[in-house]
Amino acid sequence: xxxxxxxxxxxxxxxxxxxxxxxxxxxxxxxxxxxxxxxxxxxxxxxxxxxxxxxxxxxxxxxxxxxxxxxxxxxxxxxxxxxxxxxxxxxxxxxxxxxxxxxxxxxxxxxxxxxxxxxxxxxxxxxxxxxxxxxxxxxxxxxxxxxxxxxxxxxxxxxxxxxxxxxxxxxxxxxxxxxxxxxxxxxxxxxxxxxxxxxxxxxxxxxxxxxxxxxxxxxxxxxxxxxxxxxxxxxxxxxxxxxxxxxxxxxxxxxxxxxxxxxxxxxxxxxxxxxxxxxxxxxxxxxxxxxxxxxxxxxxxxxxxxxxxxxxxxxxxx
Amino acid sequence: xxxxxxxxxxxxxxxxxxxxxxxxxxxxxxxxxxxxxxxxxxxxxxxxxxxxxxxxxxxxxxxxxxxxxxxxxxxxxxxxxxxxxxxxxxxxxxxxxxxxxxxxxxxxxxxxxxxxxxxxxxxxxxxxxxxxxxxxxxxxxxxxxxxxxxxxxxxxxxxxxxxxxxxxxxxxxxx
Numbered sequence: 001x002x003x004x005x006x007x008x009x010x011x012x013x014x015x016x017x018x019x020x021x022x023x024x025x026x027x028x029x030x031x032x033x034x035x036x037x038x039x040x041x042x043x044x045x046x047x048x049x050x051x052x053x054x055x056x057x058x059x060x061x062x063x064x065x066x067x068x069x070x071x072x073x074x075x076x077x078x079x080x081x082x083x084x085x086x087x088x089x090x091x092x093x094x095x096x097x098x099x100x101x102x103x104x105x106x107x108x109x110x111x112x113x114x115x116x117x118x119x120x121x122x123x124x125x126x127x128x129x130x131x132x133x134x135x136x137x138x139x140x141x142x143x144x145x146x147x148x149x150x151x152x153x154x155x156x157x158x159x160x161x162x163x164x165x166x167x168x169x170x171x172x173x174x175x176x177x178x179x180x181x182x183x184x185x186x187x188x189x190x191x192x193x194x195x196x197x198x199x200x201x202x203x204x205x206x207x208x209x210x211x212x213x214x215x216x217x218x219x220x221x222x223x224x225x226x227x228x229x230x231x232x233x234x235x236x237x238x239x240x241x242x243x244x245x246x247x248x249x250x251x252x253x254x255x256x257x258x259x260x261x262x263x264x265x266x267x268x269x270x271x272x273x274x275x276x277x278x279x280x281x282x283x284x285x286x287x288x289x290x291x292x293x294x295x296x297x298x299x300x301x302x303x304x305x306x307x308x309x310x311x312x313x314x315x316x317x318x
Numbered sequence: 319x320x321x322x323x324x325x326x327x328x329x330x331x332x333x334x335x336x337x338x339x340x341x342x343x344x345x346x347x348x349x350x351x352x353x354x355x356x357x358x359x360x361x362x363x364x365x366x367x368x369x370x371x372x373x374x375x376x377x378x379x380x381x382x383x384x385x386x387x388x389x390x391x392x393x394x395x396x397x398x399x400x401x402x403x404x405x406x407x408x409x410x411x412x413x414x415x416x417x418x419x420x421x422x423x424x425x426x427x428x429x430x431x432x433x434x435x436x437x438x439x440x441x442x443x444x445x446x447x448x449x450x451x452x453x454x455x456x457x458x459x460x461x462x463x464x465x466x467x468x469x470x471x472x473x474x475x476x477x478x479x480x481x482x483x484x485x486x487x488x489x490x491x492x493x
Binding site for chain 1: 367371372373374375376400401407408411440441442444445448
């Protein structure tokens with residue numbers, strides 16, 4: 001199924017007709033935003049575009065197609081295959097991953113139970129975000145992850161939205177597939193927010209390699225231990241560590257002889273040292289490589305790679 | 319010669335009436351069996367929702383594999399209808415599916431009435447509310463089945479008596 005078909009089948013009939021009329025290049029389409037009783041907005045080639053009912057692209061909201069409550073409901077029906085109950089956990093997290101790895105963000109009235117989010121009702125806002133894999137973005141830095149032909153425990157440090165998950169996904173794929181310079185290894189991905197593999201009904205929609213196993217929507221700490229017990233991976237990959245239990249699980253995994261590939265929010269190694277929970281791992285030199293993303297260039301652009309002594313191995317983007 | 323024709327006509331009328339009675343009795347038996355199968359299908363749907371949490375089209379397709387006719391056709395048709403996403407909501411697809419089922423089966427409209435009430439209750443966020451709605455439908459189906467089981471013997475006798483009586487009356491009129 002092409003990206004165009006994957007996306008169009010999710011939409012309500014009137015919105016589908018409007019988008020079909022445009023002749024959009026779906027590889028350049030980033031987002032479709034449906035807000036009840038507000039104009040239909042697309043993020044296309046990095047620009048905001050409005051659409052008329054006939055599918056004409058407009059720069060202003062005048063004459064733009066206004067999304068109705070029925071459009072949101074029908075889209076939600078299609079996204080959930082008429083079965084919202086089957087996506088209770090995803091709704092609680094605020095998004096549903098669909099075929100093709102596209103992610104449907106949703107917002108409405110939050111239902112709380114004992115101070116915790118139980119569900120979301122009256123969903124009136126949808127954001128359909130297209131999946132865009134950036135295959136090959138980790139190829140250049142991959143050799144720096146090895147020392148004496150061994151994979152090093154690696155921490156990717158990046159501010160939000162700078163491509164750390166994109167880079168992690170590509171590194172997972174490269175390690176899993178292998179190349180003529182090194183053999184592929186089995187990689188266990190603990191994908192708590194379903195962002196790395198973007199699993200749809202248990203099957204990764206992103207290419208994460210031929211030797212990769214995924215524990216989808218699983219809490220990181222428990223997932224890492226489960227992975228070790230059940231799949232005996234050589235490398236375990238996790239996104240956005242930061243809780244105390246994550247760090248304890250990481251230490252356990254490292255002691256088991258598995259190699260860690262993890263990401264964390266931050267802007268530098270010093271930034272990580274200042275975080276009480278993560279400081280211990282840096283000071284004990286558990287991680288042998290630190291990849292710092294710049295956030296200045298393209299998503300996934302590497303600023304520096306450091307070793308555990310703080311020496312720069314890769315100067316990267318300057 | 320005339321007597322022979324009359325006799326064969328009379329036999330034909332009686333045979334037709336007996337066939338009618340048999341057909342009606344068989345329909346009643348089929349209805350009883352189908353109500354029992356419908357009950358077990360709903361029980362299965364309940365456990366699919368409760369324990370597996372799979373989307374409805376997938377549940378229907380999976381159940382269609384193990385179900386017998388007319389339920390297999392009904393369930394797979396329903397799954398196809400939902401997957402086609404032709405703009406009709408779940409409620410409409412469900413009701414259309416029920417009307418297909420009624421035409422394929424021996425069950426009456428009253429038998430399927432509890433199911434039509436599920437049209438706006440399945441597929442919603444709250445799984446517990448759905449399970450309760452299914453329980454309610456199960457209760458009605460069970461009640462309909464019990465009533466039918468209690469009355470089926472009597473109904474069969476009435477059908478047989480009326481058919482024979484009808485046959486004799488027709489014979490008297492013809493002769």
